[in-house]
Amino acid sequence: MPQTTHADSPATDTLARMPFGTAVADVMATIARDGGVVLTGAVTREQVAAINAELDLVMGTADGRFGMTEDNYLAKFMGAHTKRLQHCIKYSRTYREAFVANDTLAEYVAALVDGGIGRQSLFSSHAIEIHPGEQCQELHRDGRGFLARLGIDRPGGAEILVNTLLALTDITEDMGATRVIPGSHRWEDYTAPGSQEQTVPALLDAGDILMLNGRVLHGGGANVTANRARRLIATSWVMNFIVPEEAWPFALSIDEVRDYPPRLQAFLGFHSFSYRGEHPGFLWRVDNRPLEKVLGLTGRDTTGQG
């Protein structure tokens, strides 16, 4: 697949669509070309209804909050008219059993991200409900935090992350369909931001997924409808082997760790962290909140990066 420059027009005008269950090689060939693909019918209409009913029990509560109340640096990226609910695994049995544990999905994930079938770590399981009035989200590559840091922010490097966006409503362009720049994972210059004019909307029926590699530019769309919210769940996986050898949060209790120096609490994973000093506390969160706050660890932060 040739590299392209960001001046080139998109590789395709629309994203390719194929049924969920299409041969792994065909799905991978399309993602290699475009950076993403729509896989139709990943879950049934009945399963969509069940997932929505399970999520509705919490989406209306404080956990399904709008925007980011505590973390202003993330507020713009997360959106002021968008509800986000982390840990959907916990709230929807239908979603976790029919979708996240699905054998075919595990094969697609493993074909993109090294490790073998079922041997990636779940990175996020996060409902995103974009309401009327929301603007376009900043275009981004989901693997952005890893790629530059590891020196693989160029075509052809390892795939660290894969994302799937499972539509729980039909999603039209005016409702804020996810916008993608097909082929942008093949740009030579990953620092080029891309523009909304280069994007195409991923139109989804409820039950379809948009599968994206960690390198393609995309972002949530603007919801310009009067009264129609759009709901999906972003489920992503990462390579599972850059983790500590010792499983600290299971080996040590929070009570033991409470009196440790804050630096050590952070080393042991009792603290949210960031990719590279940017967006402190973006990773390793609970209920969209910094872990150390959830745990009541109030010691002074000495990590220098939140």
Ligand SMILES: O=C(O)CCC(=O)C(=O)O
């Ligand atoms: O909400 C959307 O359509 C996009 C979500 C997204 O980009 C993400 O979860 O990384």
Ligand SMILES: [Fe+2]
């Ligand atoms: Fe994203």
